[in-house]
Amino acid sequence: MHSVEELAARLPEGRVVTDPDVIERYGHDEAEWAPYEPPLAVLRPRSAEEVRTMVRWCAEHRVPVIARGAGTGLSGGANATRDSVVLSFERMNAVLEIDPLERVAVVQPGVVNEDLRTACAAYGLWYPPDPASAPWSTIGGNVATNAGGLCCVKYGVTRDYVLGMQIVTGTGDLVRLGRRTAKGVAGYDLAGLLVGSEGTLGIITEITVRLRPRRPAERTVAGYFDSIVDAGRAVEAVVGSEVIPSALELIDRHCLRAVDDWKKLGLSVDAEVVLLGRVDVAGSVGEADAETMRACFEKSGATWSAVSTDETESEALFQARRLAYPAVERLGPVLTEDICVPVRAVPAMLARIEQIAQHHDTVIANIAHAGDGNLHPLLITSHDDEAARARAQAAFADIIDAALDFGGTVTGEHGIGLLKMPGLARELDPVAMAMHHNIKQALDPLGILNPGKVIPASLPD
Amino acid sequence: MHSVEELAARLPEGRVVTDPDVIERYGHDEAEWAPYEPPLAVLRPRSAEEVRTMVRWCAEHRVPVIARGAGTGLSGGANATRDSVVLSFERMNAVLEIDPLERVAVVQPGVVNEDLRTACAAYGLWYPPDPASAPWSTIGGNVATNAGGLCCVKYGVTRDYVLGMQIVTGTGDLVRLGRRTAKGVAGYDLAGLLVGSEGTLGIITEITVRLRPRRPAERTVAGYFDSIVDAGRAVEAVVGSEVIPSALELIDRHCLRAVDDWKKLGLSVDAEVVLLGRVDVAGSVGEADAETMRACFEKSGATWSAVSTDETESEALFQARRLAYPAVERLGPVLTEDICVPVRAVPAMLARIEQIAQHHDTVIANIAHAGDGNLHPLLITSHDDEAARARAQAAFADIIDAALDFGGTVTGEHGIGLLKMPGLARELDPVAMAMHHNIKQALDPLGILNPGKVIPASLPD
Numbered sequence: 001m002h003s004v005e006e007l008a009a010r011l012p013e014g015r016v017v018t019d020p021d022v023i024e025r026y027g028h029d030e031a032e033w034a035p036y037e038p039p040l041a042v043l044r045p046r047s048a049e050e051v052r053t054m055v056r057w058c059a060e061h062r063v064p065v066i067a068r069g070a071g072t073g074l075s076g077g078a079n080a081t082r083d084s085v086v087l088s089f090e091r092m093n094a095v096l097e098i099d100p101l102e103r104v105a106v107v108q109p110g111v112v113n114e115d116l117r118t119a120c121a122a123y124g125l126w127y128p129p130d131p132a133s134a135p136w137s138t139i140g141g142n143v144a145t146n147a148g149g150l151c152c153v154k155y156g157v158t159r160d161y162v163l164g165m166q167i168v169t170g171t172g173d174l175v176r177l178g179r180r181t182a183k184g185v186a187g188y189d190l191a192g193l194l195v196g197s198e199g200t201l202g203i204i205t206e207i208t209v210r211l212r213p214r215r216p217a218e219r220t221v222a223g224y225f226d227s228i229v230d231a232g233r234a235v236e237a238v239v240g241s242e243v244i245p246s247a248l249e250l251i252d253r254h255c256l257r258a259v260d261d262w263k264k265l266g267l268s269v270d271a272e273v274v275l276l277g278r279v280d281v282a283g284s285v286g287e288a289d290a291e292t293m294r295a296c297f298e299k300s301g302a303t304w305s306a307v308s309t310d311e312t313e314s315e316a317l318f319q320a321r322r323l324a325y326p327a328v329e330r331l332g333p334v335l336t337e338d339i340c341v342p343v344r345a346v347p348a349m350l351a352r353i354e355q356i357a358q359h360h361d362t363v364i365a366n367i368a369h370a371g372d373g374n375l376h377p378l379l380i381t382s383h384d385d386e387a388a389r390a391r392a393q394a395a396f397a398d399i400i401d402a403a404l405d406f407g408g409t410v411t412g413e414h415g416i417g418l419l420k421m422p423g424l425a426r427e428l429d430p431v432a433m434a435m436h437h438n439i440k441q442a443l444d445p446l447g448i449l450n451p452g453k454v455i456p457a458s459l460p461d
Numbered sequence: 462m463h464s465v466e467e468l469a470a471r472l473p474e475g476r477v478v479t480d481p482d483v484i485e486r487y488g489h490d491e492a493e494w495a496p497y498e499p500p501l502a503v504l505r506p507r508s509a510e511e512v513r514t515m516v517r518w519c520a521e522h523r524v525p526v527i528a529r530g531a532g533t534g535l536s537g538g539a540n541a542t543r544d545s546v547v548l549s550f551e552r553m554n555a556v557l558e559i560d561p562l563e564r565v566a567v568v569q570p571g572v573v574n575e576d577l578r579t580a581c582a583a584y585g586l587w588y589p590p591d592p593a594s595a596p597w598s599t600i601g602g603n604v605a606t607n608a609g610g611l612c613c614v615k616y617g618v619t620r621d622y623v624l625g626m627q628i629v630t631g632t633g634d635l636v637r638l639g640r641r642t643a644k645g646v647a648g649y650d651l652a653g654l655l656v657g658s659e660g661t662l663g664i665i666t667e668i669t670v671r672l673r674p675r676r677p678a679e680r681t682v683a684g685y686f687d688s689i690v691d692a693g694r695a696v697e698a699v700v701g702s703e704v705i706p707s708a709l710e711l712i713d714r715h716c717l718r719a720v721d722d723w724k725k726l727g728l729s730v731d732a733e734v735v736l737l738g739r740v741d742v743a744g745s746v747g748e749a750d751a752e753t754m755r756a757c758f759e760k761s762g763a764t765w766s767a768v769s770t771d772e773t774e775s776e777a778l779f780q781a782r783r784l785a786y787p788a789v790e791r792l793g794p795v796l797t798e799d800i801c802v803p804v805r806a807v808p809a810m811l812a813r814i815e816q817i818a819q820h821h822d823t824v825i826a827n828i829a830h831a832g833d834g835n836l837h838p839l840l841i842t843s844h845d846d847e848a849a850r851a852r853a854q855a856a857f858a859d860i861i862d863a864a865l866d867f868g869g870t871v872t873g874e875h876g877i878g879l880l881k882m883p884g885l886a887r888e889l890d891p892v893a894m895a896m897h898h899n900i901k902q903a904l905d906p907l908g909i910l911n912p913g914k915v916i917p918a919s920l921p922d
Contacts, residue, residue, distance in 0.1 A: 101701050102803050124703070146646045157644060159653075160621065181801040182833040183618060184870040185607045185657045185879065186888050187915065188897055192653045196646045213703045240562050242585070242674045285744040308480065340642040342563050372643040397744075410644040418646065427647050431636035434650055442903035443896065454648065459773035 004041040004085070007057045011050060017042040026068065026088060027080045032335045033389065034076025034418040039066070043087045047206035048166060048174055054087060055203060055326075056172035057174070058448050066450050067199040068426025069109065069141025072133040074336045075417025077145065077198040077453055087203065089140050095119045095254055096206070103211040104163060104180050109204050116209075125211040131413070132325065135275040140204055146196030146329075148413030150247045153371035154280070157413065159195045167194060167202035170444030180208050193439070198415050199450040201443045216282035219290040220314035223297035223305040225269035228252060228354070228366075231273040232347025234300035235370040238277060239343045240298055243289045248371030249321050255365045258327035259320050264314045267320055275370065277316055278422065317413040324367045328378050331363075335379040335392050338420075339403035340412030343373045352402045353377050360395035362388070376411035400426070416454045465502040465546070468518040472511060472647045478503040487529065487549060488541045493796045494850065495537025495879040500527070504548045507625060509635055509666035513549060514626040516664060517633035519909050527911050528660040530570065530602025533594040535797045536878025538606065538659040538914055548664065550601050556580045557667070564672040565624060565641050570601025570665050577670075586672040589616040592874070593786065601665050606658030609874030614832035615741070618874065620656045622670045628655060628663035631905030641669050654900070659876050660911040662904045677705055677743035680751040681775035685732035686759030689713060689815070689827075692734040693808025695761035696831040699738060700804045702757055704750045708739040709832030710782050713811075716826045716839075719788035720781050728781055731765065736831065738780055739775075785828045789839050792824070796840040796853050799881075800864035801873030804834045813863045814838050821856035823849070835873035861887070877915045885915070 008016035012454040017023065028036040040063070045051045056067040064084035071078055080086050089110035100123040107116060113134040114125075120127050130149035131137055137147070143165070148157045164178025178184075178191030194202050225231040229248055238248060257266040267274065275297060279289045290307045297305040308314050325360045328334055341349045350366065354374070357364040367377040379395055381388040400410050400423040410416075410423030425433065436455045440447075451457050469477035478484065479502045489497040501524070506512045519526040525545035532539055541547050550571035558567040561584040568577060574588075574595040581588050591610035592598055598608070604626070610619045625639025639645075639652030657662050686692040692711055697773050699709060717729040728735065736758060740750045749767045758766040789795055802810045811827065814836070818825040829836040840856055842849040861871050861884040871877075871884030886894065897916045901908075912918050 066534055101697065101805055103700075118486075118491060148644050148646075152644060156621075159650070160617075169892065169896070175890050175896070177893060177896075179801075179870050180868065181835075181870050181873070183609050183613060183801045183830075183835050183873040185609075185872050185876050186870045186875055186881070186885055187651055187893070188662070188900055189607075189620070189657055190896055190900070192650055192895065196650055201649070203830065213705065236562065239564075244674065281746075283744055283746040285742075285746065302851045340640075340644045342642060344562055369644075374642075374644050407641065409640050409642050409647045411646050412642070412644040415646050421649070424647055429636050431630065431634045432638060432648070435630070435636070435651055436640075438903035439649055439651070439654075439900065442899035 004369045007054065010053055010057065015044055015050060017044065020137065028228045029071045029073035029076060029078040031074050031076040031417060031419055032333050034079055036079035037082040039080035039084045039086045041085050043085055045087065048168065048277060051087065051168045051203055051205050052172055052174050055168045058085065059170070059172045059446050062446060062448060064448055064451050065203065067140070067144065068201050069138035069144070070136045071111070072137040073141065073145060073417060074338065074414045075419045077415050077417030079418060089133050089138060098123055098125065100125060100396035101182070104208055105211055106206065106208050107139050108206060109138060111139045113137050113139060113142060120211055124214050126214050127161065127209060127211055129158045129161060129203065139207055143195055143204060143207055144198050145415040146413070148369065148374065150249060150369065153248055153369065154244050159192065161461065162191060162195050162207060164208040164211055165191050165194060165204050166206035167204050169202055170446055170449045174205070176286045178208065196415065197436055198417065198452050198454050200440060201449065203449065215280045216286065217309070218278045218280045218314065219286060220308045220317055221277040221279070221290050221297065221305065222308070222317045223275040223302040225273040225301060226303055228273050228350045229347050230301035231275050232350055234275055234297045234302065235346055237300050238293055238297035239371060241292055243279065243292050245277045245293060245371055246280040246439050247276065249276045250366065250368040250370040251320055251324055252366040254327060254363060255367055256320065258331060258365065259323045262330060263323060265320060274320060276321055317386045321367065325378070328365050328380060331380050332382045335381070335396055337375070337377040337379065337396060337399050338411050338414040339399060340372065340374040341403055341408030342405045345406040345408065346370060346373055349375060349402065349406055353399060356395050356398045356402065360391045360398070362392045362395045364395065373408070418453060421454070421456070468515065471514055471518065471748065476505055476511060478505065479701065487547045490532045490537060490539040492535050492536035492537040492878060493794050497540035498543040499540035500545045502546050504546055505552050506548065507552050512548065512629050512664055512666050513633055513635050516896055519546065520631070520633045520907050523907060525909055525912050526664065528605065528607070530599035531573070531597045533598040533794060534602065534606060534878060535799065535875045536880045537880030538876050540879060550599060555776040559584055559586065561586060563641070565669055566672055567667065567669050568600050569667060569740055570599060571910065572600045574598050574600060574603060581631055581672055582675065585675050587675050588622065588670060590619045590622060590670055591619055600668055602605065604656055604665055606876040608881050609830065609835065611710060611830065614709055614830065615705050615707045620653065623652060623668060624671055625669040626652050626655060626665050627667035628665050629676070629909055630663055631910050635666070639669065657876065659878065659915050661901060661915050662910065664910065669860040676741045677747065678770070679739045679741045680747060681769045681778055682738040682740070682751050682754045682758065682766065683769070683778045684763040686734040686762060689734050689811045691762035691846050692736050692799050693756045693811055695736055695763065696807055697804060698757035698761050699754055700832060700877050704740065706738045706754065706832050707741040711827065711829040711831040712738045712781055712785055714829040715824060716780065716785035716789060716828055719792060719826065720784045723788045723791060724784060726781060733746070735781060737759045737778055766922065774802050776912045782828065786839070789826050789841060792841050793843045796842070796857055798836070798840065798857060798860050799872050799875040800860060800869055801833065801835040802864055802867045802869030806867040806869065807831060807834055810836060810863060810867055814860060817856050817859045817863070821852040821859070823856045825856065834869070846856045879914060881920050882917070883913070
């Protein structure tokens with residue numbers, strides 16, 4: 001019989017926490033209604049060697065180990081089970097190196113996204129991936145979920161910035177994967193495979209990321225629309241132009257009203273839907289791009305549009321986007337969807353979401369990285385209303401079905417975790433699912449790395 | 462006892478070729494001195510279903526199957542063995558779809574890189590990866606090796622453009638991996654894992670790639686230098702500036718002389734080393750970027766430098782770069798290296814290569830994607846001179862050692878194939894090598910997919 005005390009004895013003081021109040025807080029991420037139980041213990045390593053000691057103990061005793069960044073996930077990927085340990089990277093939060101010539105940074109997994117950005121800015125450099133959780137979420141968590149964000153539409157996702165990493169394997173070995181040179185094709189892209197694997201194929205203990213030079217100031221283009229269909233057409237027009245926006249965000253009337261009810265910005269008086277685009281090309285070309293984007297808005301039926309280069313004015317416009325999620329959360333528990341469809345299907349998908357909302361008598365607000373076709377329907381329910389919760393969950397499943405019908409995916413950037421496991425089983429061919437199981441078995445033969453997440457612990461017969 | 466006639470009987474006419482003269486031509490790629498033998502047969506499928514039939518037969522009879530594009534590889538990755546079949550995609554060369562709004566193309570693996578570019582250009586779109594082999598090499602081969610090229614320094618490599626694919630697995634199943642939406646994190650990145658796997662993890666039968674809008678015309682910046690160290694410093698200066706070049710190529714005196722001896726361009730009279738940079742930003746910003754690049758050349762000791770926007774003039778400047786490899790090949794068999802080092806190490810690495818050339822009495826010419834630190838030392842020998850060949854091979858090994866010493870990789874863009882297997886074993890940690898074997902076993906349990914390439918057929922004890 002094992003006990004976590006035995007593990008604690010192998011480590012310096014303070015690494016193994018069993019205080020029930022503390023443990024409770026580490027039991028889950030921010031996914032609404034994803035199941036969890038308090039873990040056996042919370043582990044707080046200070047080095048990769050300590051992580052290895054922890055994973056070896058887990059391997060010896062077949063104890064599931066769940067890696068955790070800041071717990072801002074929205075799919076339940078970091079949720080604990082009663083017999084598991086949660087390995088929190090909060091004390092491995094150092095930016096180890098920034099190399100301004102090679103444009104790489106080496107970080108511990110617990111570094112907060114915005115802290116890395118700030119550190120890079122001091123060198124005139126920029127780490128692009130910008131999930132909405134950037135002020136809190138960690139690079140380790142971002143890598144584990146292949147986090148996206150607003151600027152992905154131009155600059156790609158976390159995957160596009162990860163060059164290499166150090167991990168502890170499912171058998172407790174410490175190993176480096178990937179590289180730090182600009183190019184490299186030596187062997188299989190195992191570092192890439194680990195990105196987005198949600199802690200099921202290895203525990204990431206260090207990450208090497210590519211950086212970009214800082215970019216020119218952005219111009220913001222705002223458009224107000226009377227209908228979601230017009231806004232969808234505007235998105236299509238921008239994507240079909242030669243402009244590459246550095247952001248193209250949609251906020252619907254439910255979100256605008258929720259923001260207005262909270263912050264009195266008066267947005268919902270003027271618009272049913274707001275589109276916010278950005279362009280970060282310098283000089284007259286950038287100016288022309290912004291005007292092209294505005295023209296796309298206008299010809300698609302915008303009731304008002306404007307270009308702004310003023311930082312304060314732009315920030316005010318983007319405030320509605322940033323406030324949307326917390327504003328909607330004030331209305332009740334929010335089940336956050338994360339589908340991605342072809343851009344062409346955005347208007348039809350938004351219309352389908354409205355139908356699904358009516359059919360299941362559920363309020364569904366929409367924010368979207370519209371330029372990527374990545375929609376975040378927010379299903380709003382009530383506290384202590386089991387029937388409303390059941391209706392929201394049925395709507396959630398219908399939205400996933402619709403996304404697949406439109407040639408989309410069940411998750412654009414939040415990951416599978418627990419909430420999207422049924423969706424993944426529908427999205428993937430059974431052969432692809434079997435390949436997932438074979439890969440899992442190859443890299444985690446003992447089945448201790450976040451078992452039961454992403455794919456079922458065993459393959460269905 | 463199997464026979465390829467049995468396979469031929471399962472397929473339409475003309476799919477299985479056993480003519481010895483034909484087979485001989487399909488036995489190897491362009492890697493100098495990598496071992497090969499004629500295969501049992503050459504298979505020329507016309508559909509994914511036919512590929513499946515072929516791989517199933519190979520699985521039944523444990524016949525190794527070696528996928529082949531145009532055979533332009535430089536590592537021996539497509540080389541045959543006596544008991545194998547070569548599966549050539551020359552008849553699966555259709556561009557199946559170009560979607561200008563979603564900016565994706567769906568192609569069969571046998572499509573030639575430049576044919577895809579031409580097809581995209583008709584829609585105002587651009588497929589960036591541009592290996593020097595682009596006029597001949599196929600997208601399937603580019604994906605299998607994760608091919609790079611000149612514009613990688615700004616636009617990334619093949620991996621960055623592959624969204625999804627259809628493959629036949631090692632057990633003869635046809636399956637889709639990846640996606641065609643802009644974002645997507647549904648399950649493990651198996652499509653990404655297949656990129657660069659050199660036919661050892663699956664046979665790619667269809668590929669979905671991302672496209673970009675066409676880009677502005679390029680400005681070319683040329684610089685002549687008296688020494689390789691000055692040129693290396695200029696590369697470092699450009700990379701350290703805020704300019705992102707769309708190409709930054711180096712050509713040394715050996716290449717310049719070889720080009721002059723052939724084409725009488727007179728380049729080697731004026732320069733020991735030529736740097737060619739490009740900038741593809743439009744308008745005054747692009748103009749300023751080109752001037753910044755020229756200033757970097759000048760302050761690093763360029764003896765002459767100039768900016769050109771004239772297409773004809775630019776092409777003439779880049780002609781030396783394109784002619785370098787064929788010009789050097791005129792001098793004798795060429796063993797092509799492909800290391801990638803940190804940009805900071807480029808001058809020191811070039812100096813080390815000169816020492817290695819002297820030490821092994823081997824002429825080593827250099828062309829380099831200098832902005833990426835990706836160097837292609839070209840080891841020139843003589844026909845029928847075994848001693849010279851042995852010296853070149855020793856120099857090849859020493860260059861690999863040096864690249865690893867400088868924190869680089871044994872292959873930047875050509876792949877492991879056969880020639881870099883000893884290098885890979887030195888680059889990878891034994892744990893990472895074991896992970897490679899586990900992945901190979903997971904996806905090719907019968908060991909029929911290009912066995913003995915990239916990693917040894919069995920793990921050393």
